[in-house]
Amino acid sequence: MEAAGAALAHLMRDRFSPVVMVLSTPRAEESCRKNHLGFVDLLRPFSVLDQINVPVRTASEQPYRLQDFQLRIFNASEIRQPSPEIAEEHLVEIVTNSSDDAVGALQGDPANIEVVKQMAESETQVSWFQRYSKSFMSTLAFSEHEALDHPVACLLVVSSKDESPLSQFVDLFNGNQLPRLLNEGAMDPKILKHYVLLHDVQDGALDGCNEILFEMRGAFGVNNCGVLPINSGAPDVAFQLDFWTRRSSLPIIPSSHSTSELVCIVSSDVQITDFLLDVTLKQVIPHMEQKIRMLNQQVSATRKGLKNQLKNLWWRKGKDDTPDVQTGPVYTFSSMESQIRVLADYAFMLRDYDLALSNYRLLSSDYKTDKAWKHYAGVQEMIGLCLFMLDQSRREAEMCLDTAYNYYQKCGGLTAKYATRTALWLSEMHKARGQFREAAGVLFRASVEELDLRAGVLLEQAAYCYLRASPPMLRKFGFHLVLAGNRYIVCAQHKHAMRVYRSALSIFEDQGWKYISDHVHFHLGRLSHFLGSFDLAILHFMKLISCSHQSPTNQSNFLREFLYVVQNTVGKDKLLELDLPxxxxxxxxxxxEDHRTYASSAAAAAPEEIWGPVEEGLLPAVTVTLHTWMDAPSKSLPQVKDFNICVAGxxxxxxxxxxxxxxxxxxxxxxxxxxxxxxxxxxxEEIDSQxxxxxxxxxxxxxxxxxxxxxxxxxxxxxxxxxxxxxxxxxxxxxxxxxxxxxxxxxxxxxxxxxxxxIKRSKSGAxxxxxxxxxxxxxxxRHMPRLDVSVHELPARVNSGELHRVVLELYNPSKVPVKKLKLKSSHSNSLLVGDPADLDMEFPSCLEVQAQEGQQEVHNAESFEQDSSPSGLVFSFPEGTVLEGGSTVLWPLWFHASHAGMLSINTVIYYESDGATVGLMYRTVRMTHTIQVLPALCISVQISPSPMHLQQFFLRLDVENQHLTESFWLRQVSCAGDHWCLAPLLPPMVEQEGMGGTDTAEVRAAFLSASVCPSQLLPPSQTLSLFFKLLVAQHKGRSSSEEVTSNIGLGPPSSSEPLIDISSGPLFRFLLSATNPMSDSGSVDVVLISEQQEGMGTVQDSLRVGAHHVCHCSVQGAQPFVWVMEAPKCVVHDFWTQPFCEVSVTLTIRNCSIFAASVRVETLDLPSAASSQTTQGGWTSLGVSTPPSGESSKAEPPRKSTSGVPNTEVMVNRASCGPFLWCNLQASTIHTLPAGASAKVPLRIAFFAPGSYDLSRYRISWTLLEFEPTSSLSTAATSKEALGTGLGHPLLLTVVQSIT
Amino acid sequence: MIASVAVVGQENNPLYLQSFIDGDDALKFHYIVHSSLDIIEEKVNNPKKPGVSLNETYLGLLYPTEDYRVFGYLSNTKIKFILVTTDQDVRDADVRNFFHRFHAAYVEAASNPFHVPGKRITATAFTERVTNIVKSFGASSLA
Missing domain, CATH: 2.60.40 (Immunoglobulin-like)
Incomplete structure (x- = not known):
């Protein structure tokens, strides 16, 4: 701060140095003109005297020394105020010319705030603003209200070539070239005159001048004359040029001459320095000192002391009547006020600030009383400066300058410029003291009243002040820069505007203040465009065009402006990083599509995971190198796979x-x-372009x-x-x-x-x-064929159980043939690949039982089984299937949905190219189809064993239509496989023929169908139960026609609809896929075939056939064992010859469970109470059971069909049964009876009387063997099953007395 | 009359800015509000009377521009509320009262579960409420 203060003080001393007026003759000028310089220009570089030591005394005889001194040298013609227009023009020019300097002062990008700050802090006197400030102040010099710029001395210059130099000297001062100030009387015309004889050495030796000098001394006094020889130096272009341009300050009034082409022959600078030193020390300073002393005495005499003050007060009061003129009264040089002002100014210039201050203060009260506001303000200004120079009472100094500012401002007009000057001084003072905020405030206040350009300059400086404040007020800095930029734009100072806006941008950008940054960007864009830096313009506009927060009007404005700039500059040639859209x-x-291709967009959209299981077994295995922890870590870094594979074309x-x-x-x-x-x-192809x-x-x-x-x-x-x-x-x-x-x-x-x-693990953020x-x-x-695959006739919605034939179309658009086609589907039990022959046939009828069925079908079935076993149902197209380029192959597929719901079938087709020059080994086509399966018929099967026959079961088929709207025709019931056959449950009337089954008569079949299924049509949400007899098929010895019995048509009696073959064709294969091929023969698979007519039409094509499977129906009833006792119905015995009749019977036990078991058969004796009653014989009163004696062959069916009622009779029977004895071991045990096997236990019975006997007096108990070890978790229920007991079935045996 | 009100977030990002002068471009108020943040920062960083202003949310007159006077208010969560008026002499109590109500309105708007803290307030309910507060400010000062 001290340094800054000293610098400012130095600046002030420079600015307020004594003025020396030069009057020269044309010839003298001409001599100087040889150097392309005027006389004044020649002297100016030497006007700073910095290594002197001049003793000076103040008015009160205090001695002090001046270490440096400076003169301001002007031509007489320059000592006047330029007209405001010229002054402004000059200032504008300065601003315009300094735009590049301003950019150069920023050592870096103006957008960087640090750079700007550095620039602001390193501000020196040569910065463009200081130059501007100096020029601005100099345009205000030579005002009549201050004496600082009044010439202290006058140099009269006459060339030695002039004729009669003496008279020239006289003429010079009398001429009309004297300044206006002198002529108008604002200045004392009696100034110090110094007479200089200019001698051009090139014109002759200096000796010739001595004569003239002598004359001059005689005429003007010894001390007031001098001779200055010039043009004595050797031409040294580089030195001179540099010397003069550096030290010559810019002229106030633009002069026509240019210093650019200096071909100069100048005198050595020593001569000029000596000359000026001589003038200053011997003439100017003593003169000023003397004048100060004189004036001070005068002032003391008239104004100091109580008496004078009172007099002055009284005298001033008398002048109150004078009208208040805007400019105040005019003070001539002889007036007391002017005298004091001169005294104070001289004292100021000679750096006797105390004296200056006291006189300024004295004067200010006078001016104030006189209401001479301009003068008053001028004095206040000087008081402020004096106080600053004395470094006293800062507050007062600021107040004085403030007052000066206000009064200048109050005067208005051109005087207002002085207000700005005062503001500049004030701001400099604040800056020198580090009060940047105050400085900024002063500058801002000054800018408000100023013209655009100067306001802009001031605002920019205010902004820098905010930046330099501590802490920096960045937002204000930015704001003031924007204001400055705005002013610059108004004044067409585009480079300056550009610079300040760019500096401001860093404040506003990315801070969320979008409106502001948009505004700045907008102006920057326009300015850049105007200044021809199109890239920058586009860059700024690009930031604007995606402004979603602006109003639509602004948005379209910005966009239009951007497009205009682009259109006029780069056009479409340059790619821009646009944010719009x-x-x-x-x-x-x-x-x-690499090796994976997709048949449809739906397939492409399906997630990758679903294809893995489908492709398993289809694609060639990929060798995966496995690493275990024992392996050394691989040296190479894991290669990042960042590319995909695709195929040309x-x-x-x-x-x-x-x-x-x-x-x-x-x-x-x-x-x-x-x-x-x-x-x-x-x-x-191209060897050279490798x-x-x-x-x-x-x-x-x-x-x-x-x-x-x-x-x-x-x-x-x-x-x-x-x-x-x-x-x-x-x-x-x-x-x-x-x-x-x-x-x-x-x-x-x-x-x-x-x-x-x-990657979560890695810390490097990789x-x-x-x-x-x-x-x-x-x-x-390289090119690889890509098959187009489509599936035709696949419905989007089916009923469950429906069977559809769909056509797969493969088209090879490439020229390269394709081979080794394979297909795999995710739902192999719903989608099967058919035989090519299937395509040729009519759809529903191809399912029907064919006449020539036989070996081929069987062969097919076997081949499919082979396919399905190794790799999960991959279907390989036959070896010879080669898809030539441009050809199409159609292939049938069978679709059957067994369960309701959404079914999405993913299918992959694999193929390889035939050509060798292809990019990929193989490719796959992925298809996905989504089918909605609606619930339709739901069937369930209940099987119960027949108590009469080991090989016979009853089958109850419950069919429920779960469809909401549609009804179904039930067409056929079949049971699959050759282990079982199905027979309708016949009414007793036709029983005797029904059992045969093989000899078919048309009438009987019709009757059969009618009786099996009373109503073939099953409307929605209805249930139907069908009953069948299930027989174990006889041995394979029978012909294939025997199997027909496993299909039972449900059509009307008269229907001649052929039965549908389920043992071959797609139905068989679907059944096969539904069943477990490993299943034992102990279970039954039942198929119900239904059909639906599409709409009301009777077109055969639209017949929809459905097949419903119920698989693995266990034939096991409530108990795991079935037993039947075989005995003759009737035994004839002669009791007379033989007292007892011995009959052997066989008990057959079949193990229906899946476990081996040990079985124990116990024969039960009569309870003792009953035995006593049965002495009368076997005949008892069996009301109902007497008929069996006659009709033995009729015994089974009634008991089967009406199982409930006769049981009670049997019970009665049993109780009253005649006596018989078991003649075998009371208990016999079969230790292991394997699952599904049957065993025979021979038994013997002895009868003692004729009669009907119920042979149910035995009991079977079993233990499931393998059940126990596995049943560690078994609950009570299962352990109950493991052990079981059953009583014998009632069986009547009649013993008749033989009649012999 | 109130020319503009603004809410500025913790990161000195604008949350809400509404001008109530017809036909006047809002940009000016953006600049004014933005510049006033400097003063708020200064006031917060070196309070003149530490004892008093520590608990005081009302920051008083920030600075007078040529046409406007700017007042500030700082919530405990460093949310700044700024008021720009055209009145040259405003009663301090009025301004305080205004800020309290303005603050309350903001708290409610910020409590909206759909408001993202630190983002612009776009709720129309808030705008309406602020408009009412602004209107009533004019009325009370006239009374």
Missing amino acids: AVKVENVCVHF EDIGVDVEFSNPLQIPIDISSICLSCEFIETAAAS ISKEETADISASPLFLPQEAFSLKPEEKIVVRLMVKPLKEGVLKVVGVNWILSGVAAGHRDFAVLGPR RDEPLPHQRLKFHVL
Whole structure:
């Protein structure tokens, strides 16, 4: 601060140094003109005397010394105030010329705040603002209200070549070239005169002058004369030029001469220095000292002391009557006030600030009383400066300057400029003391009243003051810069405006104050455009165009302005990083096909995971090197896989999201991807062009085909566009970004910035490889055929159980044939590959029982089984299937949905190319189909064993229609396989024929159907139960026609509808896929075939056939064992000859469970109470059971059909049964009876009387063997099953007395 | 009359700015409010009377521009409320009262679960409420 204060003090001393007026004759000027300089210009560089030591005494005889001194030398013609217009022009010129200096002063980018701060802090006197400030002040010099600029001395210069130099001297001062100030009487004309004889050494030796000098001394006094020889030096161009341009200050009034072409022959500077030193020390300073002393005495005499003050007061009061003129009274040089002012100013110039201050104070009260405001303000200003120089009472100094400012301002007009001058001094004082905020305030206040340009300059300085304040007030800095910039724009100072706006930008940008930063950007853009830096202009406008927060009017304005700039400058040639439309660069989705191709977009959209299981077993195994922890860590870093594979000639799609942030619609055209393509030169094609060349998108010759898109975005619309690129050759393709043209004018471009997911473990923030759908790099491989696959006739909605034939169409658009086709589906039990022959047949009828069925079908079935076993149902097309280029293959598929719900079937077709020159080994086509399966018929089966026959079961089939609207025709019930056959449960009347089954009569079949299914049509949500007899099929010895019995048509009696064959064809295979092939023969698979007529029509094609499977129906009843006792119905015995009759019976036990068991058979004796009663014989009163004696063969069916009622009779029977004895071991045990096996236990019975006996007096108890070890978790219920007991079934045996 | 009111967030980012002078471009108020942040910072960083102003949310007159007077208010969460008036002499109590109500309105707006802290307040309810407060400010000063 001290340094700053000293610098300012020095500045003030410079500015307020004594003025020396020069009057020269034309010839004298002419001599100087040889150097292209005027006389004044010649002297000026030497006017600073800095190594002197002059003793001076103050008015009160205090001695002090001046270490340095300075003179201001002006031509007489220059000692006047320039007209305001010229002054302003001059100042404008200074500002204009200094625009580059201002930029140069910033050592760096003006957008960097630190650079600006550094510049502001290192402000020196040579900075452009200080130059401006100095020039501005000098335009205000030579005012009549202050004596600081009044010439102290006058140099009269006459050339030695002039004729009669003496008279010339006299003429010079009397001429009309004297300044206005002198002529008008504001200045004392009796100033110090010094007579100089200028001698050009080139014209002759100095000697000739001595005579004239002598005369001069005689005429003007010894001390007042001098001679100055010039043009004595050797020409030293470089030195002179530098010397003069450096030390010559700019002239106040623009003069015509230029110093640019200095071919000078000047006198050595020593002579001029000596001359000026002589003048200053011997003439000027003593003169001033003397004058101060004289004036001080005068002032003391008239104004000091109480008496004078009172007199003055009284005298002043008398002048109160004078009208208040704006400019105040005119003071001539002789007036007391002027005298005091001169005294004070001289004292100031001679640095006797105390004296100056006291006189200024004295004067200020006078002026104030006189209401001479301009003078008053001038005095106040000087008081302020004096106080500053004395470094006293800062507050007062500021107040004085403030007062001066206000009064100057009050005077208005041109005087207001002095206010600005005062403000400049004040701000400099604040700055020197480090009070930057105050300085900024002063400058800002001054700027308000000033003209545009000066206001701009002041505002900029105010801004720098805010920046230098501590802490820096950055926002105010920015604000004032913007204000300054605004003023600069008004004054067409574009470079300055540009500079300040750029500095301001850093304050406002990215701070959330978008309106402000937009405003700054807008002006910067315009200025840059105006100044011809188009890139910058576009850059700034680009920041503007995506302003969503602005009003639509502003948005369209900005956009229009931007487009205008672009159109007039770069046009479409340059790609710009536009933000309009907004592109989601980090979120793109790539669609491509490597070895995986997709039949439809739905398949492409399906997630990758679902294909893994489908492709398993279909694709050749990939060798995966496994690393265990024992392996040494691999040296090479894991290579990041950042590319995808694709095939030449195929499209790659990139989904890009565009959005319009604005509230106005925008047009976008020529949207395409920008790609880099490095062609791997194939050795066969181009040997010389092996250097990989990089090409950008150029459609005509490039190896890429880039289709272009165009669309227009509505306000705030967001769309996703799939952009395509098609590489036509092999190489490496990199999708870099996206290009577009905005509104047909500006070419925009954005790079994609896809990043992989961040690796969590690594600390370095490295990123994992990007996900496959985000990799933008492609290895383009050679052409590989790509099959077009489609599936026809596949309905979108089916009922469950429906069977459909669909056609798979494979088309090879390429020229290369395709072979080794394989197919695999995710739902192999719903979609089967058919036989090519299936295509030729009519759909429903092909299912029917064929006449010539036989070996071929069986063979087929076997081949499928072979296929299905190794790799999960991969269907290989026959070896010879080669798809030539351009050919199509149709193949039938069978579709059958067994369960309701949404079924999405994913199918993969694998193929290899036949040609050797293809990029990929194989390819796959992925298809996905979603089918809605509606619930239709729901069937359930209940099987109970027949108590009569071991090989017979009853089957109850419950059919429920779960469909909401449709009804179904039940067509056929079948049971699959050759272990079982199905027979209708016949009414007793036709029983005797029904059992045969093989000899079919038309009438009987009709009757059968009618009886089995009373109503063939099953309406929605109805239930129907059907009953069948299930028989174990006889041995294989029978012909195949025997199997027909497993199919029972449900049609009307008269129907001649052929039965549907379920033992071959697709139905069989679906059944096969539904059943477990390993299943044991102990279970039954039942198929119900239904059909539906599509709509009301009776067209055969629209018949829909459904097949419903119920598989693995266990034949096991409530108990795991079935037993039947076989005994003759009737035994004839002669009791007379033989007292007892012995009959052997066989008990057959069959194990229906899945476990081996041990079985124990116990025969039960009669309870003792009963035995006593049965002495009368076997015949008892069996009311109901007597008929069996006659009709033995009729015994089974009634008991079976009406099982409930006779049981009670049996019970009665049993109780009253005649006595018989078991003649075998009471208990026999079969230790292991394997699952499904049967065992016979021979038993013997002894009867003692004829009669009907119930042979149910036995009990079977069993233990499931393997059950126990596995049943550690078994609950009570299962353990109960493991052990069981059953009583014998009632069986009547009649013993008749033989009649012999 | 109130020319403009503003809410400025913790990071000195504008949360809300509304001018109530017709036909006058809002940009000016953006500049005024933005510049006044300098003064708020200064006031907060070196309070003149430490004892008093520590608990005082009302910051008083920030600075007078040529046409406007700017008042400030700082919440405990460093949310700044700024008022720009055209009145040359405003009663201090009025301004305090205004700021309290303004603050309350902001608190409610910020309590909205859909408001993201640190983002612009776009709720129309807040705008309406502020407009009412501004209107009533004019009325009370006239009374």
